[in-house]
Amino acid sequence: MASVLDSREALSQQIAQVAEVASYLWQKGWAERNGGNITVNVTPWADDALRALPAIAGPFPIGTEVPNLKDSYFYVKGTGKRMRDLARRPMENGAIIRVLPDGLSYEIVADNPVMPTSELPSHLAVHDWLIRTGSPCRASLHTHPIELVALTHNRKWMDSDAATRMLWSMIPETKAFCPKGLGMVPYMLPSSTALAKATLDTLAKDYDVVMWEKHGVFAVDVDIMAAFDQIDVLNKSAQIYLSAKAMGFEPEGMTDAQMKEMSVAFHLPK
Numbered sequence: 001m002a003s004v005l006d007s008r009e010a011l012s013q014q015i016a017q018v019a020e021v022a023s024y025l026w027q028k029g030w031a032e033r034n035g036g037n038i039t040v041n042v043t044p045w046a047d048d049a050l051r052a053l054p055a056i057a058g059p060f061p062i063g064t065e066v067p068n069l070k071d072s073y074f075y076v077k078g079t080g081k082r083m084r085d086l087a088r089r090p091m092e093n094g095a096i097i098r099v100l101p102d103g104l105s106y107e108i109v110a111d112n113p114v115m116p117t118s119e120l121p122s123h124l125a126v127h128d129w130l131i132r133t134g135s136p137c138r139a140s141l142h143t144h145p146i147e148l149v150a151l152t153h154n155r156k157w158m159d160s161d162a163a164t165r166m167l168w169s170m171i172p173e174t175k176a177f178c179p180k181g182l183g184m185v186p187y188m189l190p191s192s193t194a195l196a197k198a199t200l201d202t203l204a205k206d207y208d209v210v211m212w213e214k215h216g217v218f219a220v221d222v223d224i225m226a227a228f229d230q231i232d233v234l235n236k237s238a239q240i241y242l243s244a245k246a247m248g249f250e251p252e253g254m255t256d257a258q259m260k261e262m263s264v265a266f267h268l269p270k
């Protein structure tokens with residue numbers, strides 16, 4: 001079947017990256033059933049021919065107003081779709097949508113009329129905020145990383161500073177590759193507007209990765225691979241912490257002086 005990806009090498013690479021990340025999420029056990037979501041702002045790759053495509057479904061209301069996303073294009077995971085299926089067939093388990101000029105509705109333009117995730121309003125609200133604030137981030141990822149979620153079952157680690165410091169101190173690369181740390185959001189009903197608002201508020205406090213208590217992670221970055229990498233390095237630190245605890249001792253962690261040395265050497269913001 002013909003695909004909008006056929007003649008568009010750069011857009012194809014973006015979607016291939018989404019599929020690759022989806023396969024990692026499944027392999028890591030972070031994406032049971034239809035768990036997790038991916039949205040990528042693909043507007044830079046929407047050429048005139050793609051912009052001229054008629055809708056194959058819609059218009060539908062977004063459920064929120066996104067004035068900074070008028071005439072923008074997104075790849076969005078489909079509602080009820082599984083990451084492990086998306087990894088093999090991204091255009092059958094997700095779709096490319098166009099936000100209409102009213103900033104209130106969208107239509108599906110390719111390849112199939114796959115309805116977007118129910119998280120579309122909260123994801124688009126984040127993308128709208130990213131554009132409004134001049135952020136270079138264009139991809140958002142929600143997933144269920146096992147060890148990071150386990151940490152949130154302990155009050156002690158629901159403090160952003162405490163959790164970030166511990167994770168940074170497990171291995172030097174974590175601070176270098178997730179330099180803003182981990183913002184914590186207390187438990188709220190999944191898909192609720194309260195959770196969406198708390199997520200935006202935490203991103204605005206200068207975090208790229210937000211942890212939802214007893215649920216999962218929401219991350220933004222320049223592309224979907226970079227968003228995955230930030231979660232991956234943080235979860236690796238949580239795994240090292242867990243491994244030390246499983247060996248029967250509290251891990252020592254890097255000292256404050258060693259972490260400060262990292263910040264100076266690599267020009268890190270915190």
Ligand SMILES: [Zn+2]
Binds near residue numbers: 190215
């Ligand atoms: Zn979830």
